[in-house]
Amino acid sequence: MKANRWYWAVALAIAIALPWLFYNWSTGRQSGFAVTLLSEVGLMIMFALSYNMQFGHAGLLSFGHAVLFGLGGYTTAHALNGIRGAELWIPMELVPLAGGLGGLVFGVVFGYLATKQRATAFAMITMGLGELVTAAALMFITFFGGEGGVSTDRVIEASLVGASYASPIQVYYLIVGWGFVSILLMKLQTQTPLGRMANAQRDNFERTQFVGYDPRLIRFYQFVLSGFFAGIAGGLFVILHEIVTFDAVAASKSASALLASYIGGAGGFFGPIVGAIVVVLMQSGVSLLSSAWLLYLGTLFILMVMYAPGGITGLLALHAPIVRIGRLGELIVPYARALLPAAVCLAGFVMLVELASFNTIGASQGKEFSFFGQALDARSVTTWLGGFALLIVGGLWLRAESRTFARTFNALLEAAKTEGGAR
């Protein structure tokens, strides 16, 4: 338990220190891009973790989680505008709670409908609700502001700590504060009767009935709590961007939570954190380099579903027994050997994708195609053949290499098992 507290403290310290890595000491200014990116990561982590309260912990595959996030956002935007209008003194630090309450209230409404069912039917209902709210966001202008959304101004000059929240770094620290508390609460929730019964209901819903629980109510309460945390994230989103539009409730936003949870690993608590970081880095980082970033994210998702259903954290956890017997070092060489063919294969794939995307978009803009700083003729057959060659040679080589790798890995796992048994 003590070691655990230590991890939390370190994580918080890292979150606080991170923006200063990008601080420009000569001009004395924060990097706007880095601070916004880090803020987005924080929001995505909260959003993905709240999603995983349903998906990973309760086995509820939702396609409409952004509804709770976005409605939390709209609620917060109206709350902020209301605070300004009425000249109330409500400290900014408490405003995200409006989002949480918005998420909670809409969680009750939508949860009542969706949690009547589980499994596929639940997924279908959430998908329908997502479409319904997105359509409503464009139709009901009074609350949703139509296509323009609802804008607000976060500088309300009321703060418990004397911050004005005019600068993004202050908003970042607001996100860190609420994020830390939310993550901690969500983690603790897994150790409560409701959290445990959510797992129980996921694994064997019928059994939960015969120990006295109504599985529907377990799903409902879990859904509502998840809505609360999604709403807080939505509230912080509005404070960060000072605007919320229908994008915040749309299907692609819901999908990003699913992607983050799955890629990071929905089985454990911390997986979605890793997944959220990956998703935001691809959204904001890779998108600067390539217009095909969504295709890469999709490919990564498919690969994870096919080869690593436990997600990134699941892959790491596979190594735990080998670490325990202190033989992780023996995997360095096999990994290094697999790395080269993997890089070749990836380069081939990226080259083909970029060629295709260049010929449809880039060429018309009169740009030159270059790959790793090398100018190439995007229309020549040789370039395309080169891409295919890299992909195929890399792929075959990787397949051969992965067989050797699997042998070494399994042998080590076997060794760990016997050693564990001998103890």
Add this chain to the structure above:
Amino acid sequence: MTAALSLVDVRKNFGETQIIRGVNLEIPKGQRHAIIGPNGAGKTTLFNLISGRFPITSGSIALNGERIDTLPPHEINRRGLSRSFQITSIFPKMSVFENIRCGLLWSRGYKYSFWHLLGRQKALNEESERLLERLNLQSRRDLTAGLLSYAEQRSLEIGITIAGGAEVILLDEPTAGMSHSETEYAVNLIRTVSEGKTLLMVEHDMSVVFGLADAVSVVVYGEVIASDAPDKIRGNKAVQEAYLGTEAA
């Protein structure tokens, strides 16, 4: 005194097919009652009707004099009736200890609480440990339940079933698929955990039935053809013809 469980003219149809064709059964408090009968006679269906898993077509089922035949399973469970399943039904991804604790939660008043941390519930955790000891599973405490041996999983399921302190316990073939020694162990376990409670069980192993039950009912084609003390059942002509006889032959 009202019976622990009483079934009056209970019927169940699946479409056109009559599966349970008018069952009448009185089980007094504290009795260990076995239900036997050939495959497909409707024994498990009867269990599913009593525990609320399926709705009945007609008739009535009462627990301690109170009608339960329209209640959902969790309501029936809260009124003091608990059951196990023919195909082991545990929480396979949780630890053995967690399984037992999940069985205890409702009866100890935790409901859907998200403000109690389970690690700090001393009384609850101690009670779970004591139950693990009674089940002889304390050495498996932290193992994932799905990794237990078959017989251990059956023991665990009995544990989950009795954890909530139900007064009426339904066990569906608790010793099916067990070796001789495992069966012996399971019978002793069932005997101790059903002490002072009402037990209704479906069982195929006659040594278990005659060793454990105070009364036996024979179900054939959805009807109870005889219900009596074990010795008398053994001597019952109709039963021998319908069931015991065919097995002996």
